[in-house]
Amino acid sequence: KNQVEQSPQSLIIxxxxxxxxxxxxxxxxxxxxxxxxxxxxxxxxxxxIMTFSENTKSNGRYTATLDADTKQSSLHITASxxxxxxxxxxxxxxxxxxxxxLYFGRGTQLTVWP
Amino acid sequence: DGGITQSPKYLFRKEGQNVTLSCEQNLNHDAMYxxxxxxxxxxRLIYYSQIVNDFQKGDIAEGYSVSRExxxxxxxxxxxxxxxxxxxYLCASSYAPGELFFGEGSRLTVL
Numbered sequence: 001k002n003q004v005e006q007s008p009q010s011l012i013i014x015x016x017x018x019x020x021x022x023x024x025x026x027x028x029x030x031x032x033x034x035x036x037x038x039x040x041x042x043x044x045x046x047x048x049i050m051t052f053s054e055n056t057k058s059n060g061r062y063t064a065t066l067d068a069d070t071k072q073s074s075l076h077i078t079a080s081x082x083x084x085x086x087x088x089x090x091x092x093x094x095x096x097x098x099x100x101x102l103y104f105g106r107g108t109q110l111t112v113w114p
Numbered sequence: 115d116g117g118i119t120q121s122p123k124y125l126f127r128k129e130g131q132n133v134t135l136s137c138e139q140n141l142n143h144d145a146m147y148x149x150x151x152x153x154x155x156x157x158r159l160i161y162y163s164q165i166v167n168d169f170q171k172g173d174i175a176e177g178y179s180v181s182r183e184x185x186x187x188x189x190x191x192x193x194x195x196x197x198x199x200x201x202x203y204l205c206a207s208s209y210a211p212g213e214l215f216f217g218e219g220s221r222l223t224v225l
Contacts, residue, residue, distance in 0.1 A: 100211025
């Protein structure tokens with residue numbers, strides 16, 4: 001069964017600290033993996049996209065990693081800011097005959113305290 | 115600015131009423147989608163359309179209907195047949211498989 005599991009479900013950190021969010025998937029065949037940031041009451045916004053051949057990609061203070069062998073991805077946030085408080089959603093896109101079929105994780109709710 | 119506009123932002127409905135959520139995009143994307151988001155759950159696909167005058171059911175289409183008469187517009191009607199319609203609804207469009215651009219969402223509450 002194609003699934004995307006995210007951990008932790010929620011996380012509280014102090015401003016300025018680093019954190020890492022995890023995403024494990026069983027989607028096959030794999031096409032790509034995206035991390036989205038969703039502020040409360042807003043639509044998700046794409047942070048990064050990882051394809052099979054990429055294992056690290058950065059977007060400012062956000063760094064995503066992908067291990068296609070173990071089917072794991074992580075999102076590392078450096079020097080957190082209050083504005084990082086949001087839900088972070090991992091989305092895996094299937095390939096092959098199901099090209100474009102998307103599988104969504106439930107998200108990790110990050111709260112950054114001053 | 116290019117983007118996706120959803121309206122209304124908040125909507126209240128009495129039981130037994132149909133309501134329509136608007137979604138308009140000026141990104142010139144062929145594909146458009148409607149998702150439902152409930153607390154603690156991942157986004158679930160309601161309907162999608164890959165071209166004008168054509169649309170397909172997603173995973174949870176029962177109690178919903180859509181139309182795609184124009185490339186820019188993909189309205190969603192929540193009918194009285196939807197037993198638990200209170201949720202956050204997200205519209206998205208894409209130019210490539212899986213590359214989604216989301217609107218700001220519409221929150222529907224049934225009174």
